[in-house]
């Protein structure tokens with residue numbers, strides 16, 4: 472058993488601010504949307520909170536983005552350009568989560584610094600971080616000043632479209648907030664990945680995978 | 686036309702040699718592997734190489750000893766030590782032996798390519814003259830020099846990633862159905878034959 476430094480400090484800082492922020496955004500967002508049946512916070516305050524946290528998280532996102540853009544760790548966010556290998560790895564990983572894990576089979580993915588994510592993680596994190604999160608921020612920004620951004624909203628397909636996309640993504644992220652910690656608890660111990668996301672170090676069972684240059 | 690640069694990779698783990706080969710072949714290098722120090726020295730005695738990359742921890746002769754022996758017989762030949770985790774004592778010993786650079790595992794393709802490029806004598810001004818006296822500092826470890834081409838490619842792949850990912854997801858059911866159909870067709874064809 473030895474330790475591998477997989478989550479550098481900027482990523483950890485970004486992640487935990489982001490996680491808390493998303494929870495606060497989901498809660499304040501629910502309050503805004505359902506102010507007719509829910510009155511935990513006054514409507515105006517909920518809107519102010521939602522906006523402030525939204526901007527804070529947009530700023531926070533750049534910690535993550537700039538870190539990955541300007542270090543060679545960007546590789547963990549590269550797609551697998553070999554479809555056959557991609558599908559094989561994904562199916563193996565899915566079979567592990569759906570079946571193998573209950574039988575005590577070993578995880579088919581081996582963590583290394585440049586391949587810390589398994590096939591399913593990497594595709595979800597790529598889609599979420601490079602597409603959905605920015606889209607959520609962008610639609611949120613447009614809705615924050617509907618008049619000021621009238622032109623951009625027109626381009627996007629109208630304010631109804633912007634709002635629908637924002638809400639659909641809200642539903643997605645609400646589900647993600649439950650599924651993601653569940654999947655993160657499936658390490659060799661339930662808390663292993665959580666500790667890794669705090670300390671930066673993942674414990675790896677076997678000899679380190681010597682190469683990533685596959 | 687340029688001739689291929691010959692690189693000897695010494696590691697008891699064949700995976701390492703394979704990854705060097707994958708990264709460097711087609712880029713003007715020929716990668717030859719040796720599984721231990723003795724095999725490496727034998728190969729070096731028989732043929733000329735342009736650079737040696739050696740692991741430190743190997744059964745039998747250590748990488749440091751390989752480096753030291755190469756340096757006594759071929760002081761002009763750059764030796765790069767590939768080190769594992771937190772082996773500062775090893776590094777001091779290797780530095781003494783006069784190695785050209787250190788590479789710290791885990792290796793990325795860029796690390797391999799850039800270090801291979803950097804240790805070639807024509808890319809090391811004055812290296813030939815000073816190879817014996819002053820070992821190059823561990824300039825390559827652990828980072829990699831910044832290059833515009835690599836950066837552009839990395840960022841391009843990064844922003845393409847979610848779209849490639851979505852394409853994979855969308856294609857999945859079709860590929861699944863296609864595979865099922867193919868299996869079914871094969872099974873039917875077999876039954877026809879059996880009749």
Ligand code: HEM
Pocket residue numbers: 478482486489490491493494592596599600604648651652655664665666667668
């Ligand atoms: C309930 C709150 C959350 C918890 C407990 C949590 C937990 C974790 C843990 C333990 C990891 C490390 C294991 C792994 O790499 O899979 C992780 C990684 C990650 N999480 Fe979360 N998370 C939360 C919320 C979020 C949210 C809201 C997002 C994005 C919208 C998010 C995006 C990510 C990403 C992108 C990674 C990989 C980070 C990287 O290394 O680049 N997480 N999370």
